[in-house]
Amino acid sequence: MSDALIIGAGISGLSCAWTLRKLGVDATLVESGDRAGGVMRTHRIGGYVIEGGPTTLLPKPETLEFIEELHLSPQLVKPAGARFVYAGGRLRKVPFGAMSLPGLLRILAEPAIRSQSHADESVFEFFRRRMGREAADLVSTAVMGIYAGDTRTLSAAAAFPRMVDLERKYGSVILGMLQSRQRGKARKTGSATFKDGFETLANRIAEDVDIRLGVQEVRLSDARAVVVATPAHQAAAFLERDQPALARLLRSVEYAPMIVAAAAVPDEGFPQPLRGFGFLVPRSESMHTLGSIFTSALFPDRAPRGMQLLSSFMGGAFEPEVMGWPDDRIWDTVGRELKQILRLSSFPQPVLLIRHERALAQYKIGHERFVGAVREELKGKPGLFLTGNYLVGAGVADCIEQGQQTARAVAEYLRRKP
């Protein structure tokens, strides 16, 4: 029996298992499915390369170190391209093309706003208060691409902790950003991914750890330390019998569903060559498509010659019912909307449709209290640890970081309790 058992081989569990091995802890990673990676999955179909889960990550310096330690830095690519918002019948470049002059001037007035965020402030209210209504609307559209959620019910402190922190420290988000940049503390931004797809990362880590696939039955008593690295509802199911109070808390986490619809269009179907990162659609446009990534414009080798690949998203917190739509209705809707938005002369051809019932954890108002309550419960269960995207950061880089932190806590626990 290993000293530590990690349950769930998504990026959270993989990062935790890899770090434990680095720290010299005897650890086993168990996965109920037949592959490592969880939602991180790269599909290859007829010359198309499609990400079923994350497409890019926003690396922190520690993420880049982790990737370096895995010898994957040469595989890292930084896709660049303008991002657009579809509004008023055309694609507008973010941010300047998507905002009016008064809206931009209102953002510039942000340093003069003296008020401070309160604990239960929503994302929408935070940005409206600091930067004005137009900026808050733009953030709401951008949040569709991150949490697929409703900014009026998401918690500013949980979903945008850095922004709230800058306000607390500097009295202004803009001044805070400028000052941290001057002090060299600003985070490296710019999204990144792996040349051959995200699965490169999952597969590389899986090579280095003791991983058992297709494991259906594990018990808390199977190891001295147990890390549950599954989504919240699956963690709740696992802990139901032994830890009912913790399970109840975990069950309260809401997730937004998401459909990924990858479609192809021949080059000549576009009025001009496809360039850019992709677009998002504000809710005010009353469309079903949340947004689309211009996959083949970002990564030329992800579509056969003469074809373009577009990965579009539907669902989210506002329209969970699309999950119940049959495939042909989804293809018809995505195709029609892509044709209108990109002014295509031909109808997009279906390549792959993926349905995620529970795609993205919603950091609702009160999320910080939820995390506090989980930590409190865990204090009474030494040897039990939780990590995953529903706690303090949903992005891949956050999951890697939380996995690493959990591994350090496990190593420390095992050292103190031989």
Ligand SMILES: Cc1cc2nc3c(=O)[nH]c(=O)nc-3n(C[C@H](O)[C@H](O)[C@H](O)COP(=O)(O)OP(=O)(O)OC[C@H]3O[C@@H](n4cnc5c(N)ncnc54)[C@H](O)[C@@H]3O)c2cc1C
């Ligand atoms: C469609 C989509 C697009 C996204 N896009 C981005 C993006 O562009 N950038 C970004 O940074 N983030 C993105 N995210 C978020 C990010 O990908 C996820 O938050 C992250 O990959 C979650 O990893 P995880 O390990 O916590 O969970 P998961 O990937 O869900 O892995 C959990 C694993 O646990 C296993 N498991 C569950 N129960 C058990 C059990 N009882 N026993 C054993 N194993 C079990 C599951 O089979 C699974 O393999 C996206 C997410 C989705 C769904």
